[in-house]
Amino acid sequence: MYLNIDAAKDITYDAIVIGSGVSGGWAAKELTEKGLKVLMLERGKPLEHITGYENAMKAPWEKKYNGRLTVKQKETHPFLSRDYPYNEMTEKYWMNDMESLYEEKKRFDWYRPDIVGGKSIMWGRQSYRWSDLDFEANLKDGIAVDWPIRYKDIAPWYSYVEKHVGISGEKLGLPQLPDSEFLPPMDMYFVEKEVRKRLEKEFPGRVMTIGRVANLSHAAKHHLEQGRASCQYRNLCSLGCPYGAYFSTQSSTLPPAVKTGRLTLRPHSMVSEIIYDDQKQRATGVKVVDTQTLQEREFFARIIFVCAGAIGSTVTLLNSKSNRFPNGLGNDSGELGHNLMDHHFRIGASGTWEGGLDTYYFGRRANGIYIPRYRNIGKDKRDYLRGFGYQGGGSRQGWQRNIAEYAFGAEFKEALTRPGAWTIGFGGFGETLPYHENRMYLHPEKKDKFGIPIVVFDADLRENEHKMRVDMMNDAAEMLERSGVKNVNTYDRGSYLGMAIHEMGTARMGRDPKTSVLNAYNQVHAVKNVFVTDGACMTSASCVNPSLTYMALTARAADHAVKELNRKNL
């Protein structure tokens, strides 16, 4: 049992980690393994690995509504109910919006988990390395501020985390999407293989590969030793995996941290602020609200890792006011809460494949295909900055499809019991620029039930993103059509910031304390014993999924933190 809820005597630790998601889990693992006594604080409730995944083995007939939301769910989750991740099967993983409403000057979809493990339980698991195309982008374009790191600084840390996590994928040798330490790639669907052959011939320089995903396509010895097994291809990952086959805090970073005997995990613990000591000129601990009793208490440590999710971490910093930092801890630059980014998506094209009807598939692959960025690379020059990649994939239609010939009856039923046509679609994921004007901030008066000011969002897509979306839609249709796909239809369902759940940038890294919040090792410039290693730290958004980069940055920051502690610099 790793929970130590009543830790009354133990209020002083070497390190405090705020949050237990992707970043917090890595911080706890690295810091405990390096010998530190760590307190991990999680706002949500406990979620035990395997036994806590109550819906993971349920048959379809055990679902009450099969994906539909109840009127009651819509009332208690006015924000979350606007999109798919929240449903009857994941009900307990997400926070009740009513516990802490937020305000939208512009719509922002903020997905707040309510469990130990955070979003590492429900995440999409797509895992890609960033490249110098990303790390040099702001400098080259004269946008925002330069990243204080380059690919060479993070590359060894990518390798380090990938070996532990287990990333399935295909080696390509592309400069804009460096290869990871891969487990074997997953197979492509028949239709994907057909389209890939034609697409890569029709469009030299464009590549269609299998998604790189944090699922164990083949569990290595060290994964088995962690208690993890290979993927069973059930495609129910977001319910929690009873086989530990995908990376989550519970499956991958918590077990080694617990094994050290140096981790204390305290759920139901909402950090309201970081305590800054004006005399010592350092952070000394945190104030915590118990979400069940609403009682306040304090914990102390030499270093603090803030990993509460981009928005959560920024709220914590903004709410940590002192004489030295009247506008929030580390907010000398005034950038805290600004430069809010996410990926924009929900746009692309799809169609059907004629033929291949004697071929079916076996198993359910929790992964799609990926087309790495090709726009604004080399000689390609568009009327917008940066670019996009595509995620998507093929399948064969099942019983959910529409049957044009029959409205109902025996023929209708029989038709649905046989597989339909092969289909394939590409959906773009585009980079959003870091605009100072895109921001979130604390409401000056309104507070939630925990006494913490509520968040106000004021951020939107702008001209560069809208121009890019034209290409995102048209390129998808063009590639599908020229690859032999029929009945190609484009779509644009509109993208609101937050929906991709890749929110980032609100406490950015940079070289200059006047224009950024964090330094090259994710330390708050003016409070070196506070590290922020989740999405808040990102200086630009790239167009590839960010979680793997959070992991690598966290492991790198933890290494730096312990070295600095040993050098007595912290």
Place this chain on the structure above:
Amino acid sequence: MRLSAVLGVAFTEPLMAGVMGKKTYSGPVVAPTAVQEALVAEIADVIIPTTSTPGAKAAGAHHFIIRVIRDCYEQKDQEEFYAGVNRIAQKAKSQFNKEFVDLTDTQKKQLVQDAADHDKAFFGHMKSLTVTGYFTSEIGATQALDYLPIPGRFEGSYPLKPDQKTWAL
């Protein structure tokens, strides 16, 4: 990202009323009568009848339909749904002078076809809920479809055997 989001499948409606400050309705639910519940089962069984495998009624699809209408539909939509059920019952009486359940299969089909042609909103709800209710029921998933909860491996190109049914999952 869920794959269906990229493939053009609509799976949730934009339900923004609560956020936009509009009152979402969660007042008293419409309690269907036993007759109405039986009618839902009968209509579902016309949409998905017994063939070489049991139909919607035997699979209990109506339990799913009634539950979804009760818990997921707002009161106005519940009332509209049962008004559609009543219209079919009334037509059975006016055209055949019988209860729907006592009609011949041909007569039942005629009335459901009539709803498909002229009562499209009601028929759309009824059909979509019947299909989901049936193919996610134990009978539908395991007998009408091929049910394989733990595949253990993935092959993207797999020979389609003559007796292969649609995967249930």
